[in-house]
Amino acid sequence: MTTCTDDALSKADFDFLAKLVLDQSAIVLEASKSYLLESRLNPVARQHDFGSIAELTDALRKPNSRKLEQAVVDAMTTNETSFYRDIHPFDLLRKQILPELIEKRFKERRLTIWSNACSSGQEVYSIAMMIREHFPQLADWDIRLRATDLSSEILERAEKGIFNQTEVNRGLPMQLLMKYFHRDGVHWRINDEIRSMVKFDSVNLIERWPATLMSVDVVFLRNVLIYFTPDTKREILAKVRQRIRDDGCLFLGGSENTMNLTNEFERDQVDRTVYYRPI
Template sequence: MNGIEFDYLRHLLYERSGLVVTKDKVYLLEGRLMPIARQRGLDSVDALVNMISRTRDETLIGEVIDAMTTNETLFFRDNWPYERLRRTILPDVLSMSGSQKRVRIWSAACSSGQEPYSIAMTIAEMRPMLGGAQIEICATDISPSILNRAREGRYSDFELSRGLPEPMRNRYFSVDGEGWRIKDTVREMVTFKSFNLLGDPIAAGLGTFDIVFCRNVLIYFDEATRGRVLKSIARVMSPWGYLCLGGAETVVGISDAFKVLPGERGLFALAKKDKLSDVA
């Protein structure tokens, strides 16, 4: 890829999605965008970038962003966030919210749905302990195509083998052709919406959340964009809210809206929250 085309594409991706692409990732650009170029009858990614710069075709720009922001995911990734949700976070939020008995969870950048469905299955396992509390899960992503796939809830044997315990597969999935489909009782617990993390969640009407999962997303942004995203998330969180990031992600030195919880990695509270519950 030529330097001029690379710089144009790099700026476009950053402006539209916050994605930071360095020169050592040219191979990734070529691999993900060449199929789009071929579909348009073009013989190179450079030609594709030239077409975008000439036409500013929003449909084509959307396809490019879609291709570059679709990231790998798996069920119950790292496991600890779901254990903390079950043992500590959800009981603590319910105790703090008083008589409200309504908890809203946001799965940001949900990709093909494994994270929000893992949350939903965790909650389904907890039902006897929730005392009739209403749990709402909102899952968002920038990619229309990946959201459509997530809504369908269809997965291959390989995808289910990555992180999903077999007893949960048998309880919450049904055989669907050569793969599996998540049962309606779980699928209907999740509402999927299109949302760009660089946007305003208030203007988008997402509402207020008690728990936010935004895992393994900030690592793709530069520090300024991370701060911007964290500020937006803080604005739509309840006073007792929890933020769950990836194990290698932090708010330290980036946002003063959140504070580190003692003994926790990747789990944060709004700065005004006093302490983590002792529930275990």
């Protein structure tokens, strides 16, 4: 294998890579993030047998480098997530949002929940386990749990439902681990019943969204808008509004909000949990 040197990245190469990542994912890389780019792209350069990020960048400048581009964009996504992350949105979903929706959708007997930018799947599997644990009355409903992300690599992981010990130690109650997972070597695999409740798809938030993701009751769009410019956030929130039902509910990440971005959602708060209702 080629040794990858960590010579400082030139400005021209940084600009080229930052534009590639921006164009393909909308993720903004400020010049101050050059260390991040280097630490994430050194392994990509090594895996593809380039001696440096400069060589990798040269290859990206050539035509037909789609696969390499995708590897670079995948490497630049931040996939930080955990089961029941920030717990409050999940508590609110269980105590208030789902009971209300169950009443309203009693005739349709259908609910669609979308975990957007789902990363390795902990968010959507948390919702799936919650439904199995607390809503036995939904057993014969058409429950559509959709989970999407830009990164094909992370989606592949999410779909397998296999987690390491550190991942299951973060946020997942022991009793749910014992009930819904089984050991798979040094890993834990989520059981087929929970896994089959979720449909994973590749969706880039800045590209066309599938027509099947319509009339959604609850949208989780957490910890992803932070990476985008205000204009991109506006476009995405406008698209979410078109896809969410008038009485639906949107959850953003703890450091995200809709201020100065849209007046199509109103902020609501129950105890410490902020969520958004379409207007």
